[in-house]
Amino acid sequence: MKKTIALFLSLCLLLSGLSLGAVVEPRAAALSSSVQTAGKAGAEKGEKAVCDKPAYCPYCSEIHTGFWGFFVKVLHRIAYGFCKLFRIEVTRGRMKFSEITIDAGIETPFQFLHMSDTHLALCDKRDDEKKQELSKKRLSGFPHALRMLDDAGEKAAELNSFIVHTGDLIDFVSEKNLDTARAFTSKNDVFACAGNHEYSLYVWDDIDETTRRESLKDKVQSAFTNDIRFSVRLEHGVELIAIDNGYHRIEQWQLDRLKEEVAKGYPIILCLHAPLYTPDIYDYTVEVFGKPMWMMSVPDALMDKSDEGDYLAQKEDAVTHEAYELITHCDAVKAILAGHMHYDYVSQVTPTLKQYVVNTESGNIVSVR
Numbered sequence: 001m002k003k004t005i006a007l008f009l010s011l012c013l014l015l016s017g018l019s020l021g022a023v024v025e026p027r028a029a030a031l032s033s034s035v036q037t038a039g040k041a042g043a044e045k046g047e048k049a050v051c052d053k054p055a056y057c058p059y060c061s062e063i064h065t066g067f068w069g070f071f072v073k074v075l076h077r078i079a080y081g082f083c084k085l086f087r088i089e090v091t092r093g094r095m096k097f098s099e100i101t102i103d104a105g106i107e108t109p110f111q112f113l114h115m116s117d118t119h120l121a122l123c124d125k126r127d128d129e130k131k132q133e134l135s136k137k138r139l140s141g142f143p144h145a146l147r148m149l150d151d152a153g154e155k156a157a158e159l160n161s162f163i164v165h166t167g168d169l170i171d172f173v174s175e176k177n178l179d180t181a182r183a184f185t186s187k188n189d190v191f192a193c194a195g196n197h198e199y200s201l202y203v204w205d206d207i208d209e210t211t212r213r214e215s216l217k218d219k220v221q222s223a224f225t226n227d228i229r230f231s232v233r234l235e236h237g238v239e240l241i242a243i244d245n246g247y248h249r250i251e252q253w254q255l256d257r258l259k260e261e262v263a264k265g266y267p268i269i270l271c272l273h274a275p276l277y278t279p280d281i282y283d284y285t286v287e288v289f290g291k292p293m294w295m296m297s298v299p300d301a302l303m304d305k306s307d308e309g310d311y312l313a314q315k316e317d318a319v320t321h322e323a324y325e326l327i328t329h330c331d332a333v334k335a336i337l338a339g340h341m342h343y344d345y346v347s348q349v350t351p352t353l354k355q356y357v358v359n360t361e362s363g364n365i366v367s368v369r
């Protein structure tokens with residue numbers, strides 16, 4: 001018995017030594033190098049040290065920091081070593097993939113990956129202390145964000161395809177978040193729309209949302225390769241249209257451009273941050289959150305008016321209503337991809353139109369045929 005325990009402890013020590021010193025997570029290393037390159041490009045002289053991307057734990061996909069974090073890191077390295085040794089798949093904090101099919105009536109089928117709401121919450125000394133405190137709090141809510149980017153990139157490479165990201169890639173604007181987003185969009189082929197967090201400075205602050213978006217627009221856009229407020233991508237005869245409806249509304253210029261695209265006659269896949277109101281997603285949201293929230297075009301009679309600020313922020317305006325009517329009565333729209341709700345859901349918008357909402361750690365492998 002003693003021999004067995006000793007052997008076990010020796011093995012633990014050996015594995016922890018190996019794990020701490022020699023086990024290199026290839027995915028972490030791959031993204032780490034690209035993040036560092038992007039970070040260096042954007043950083044001023046002398047900031048090299050703060051641009052290093054934190055490595056996440058290969059066992060739980062979280063970033064362990066601080067005094068206790070060190071011990072957790074050691075324990076997890078041991079556990080990871082055992083899993084490697086006995087070929088046990090490590091699934092903690094990994095992206096969960098599902099498959100969906102969109103019938104667009106095209107001759108050459110294609111695939112892509114849909115993900116959303118990664119909520120990168122990184123920060124470094126280039127940002128102020130308030131943001132560094134915010135980062136610590138928000139990281140605990142989205143501990144696997146970096147792993148999600150790596151998993152998605154790996155899956156997209158396997159599919160030999162691109163990634164659609166429907167917003168909230170970053171949780172708030174920080175130099176490090178933008179560097180990381182930039183590395184992700186330059187390393188992978190990413191087609192994205194903005195979410196409500198893309199232009200957020202401190203997640204919840206009192207500054208008017210549209211004023212803040214205007215002031216941060218160019219800075220945030222520099223981390224993406226397509227216009228995240230409105231973009232069109234033609235793939236195998238199907239138009240993917242990304243529209244920023246992160247504040248639950250569509251603007252006149254976006255509606256005008258959507259009409260122009262509809263007139264072209266291509267089958268359309270809409271990529272939005274906030275899903276459209278439907279009775280089923282409304283009921284599900286009330287079930288999950290206790291009240292209806294975060295959908296676009298909820299009828300006024302069904303809105304939650306207990307918080308006037310929230311109500312006014314999400315209340316449908318005339319332009320958004322027109323966009324809703326257009327989308328829900330347009331045969332060319334074959335599917336809607338969305339996020340924002342932080343749950344997985346397939347919603348029936350009309351008898352022939354579905355919208356697919358993905359959670360923060362979910363990826364839908366979308367087959368279009």
Ligand SMILES: [Fe+2]
Pocket residue numbers: 117119168195197340341342
């Ligand atoms: Fe989100």
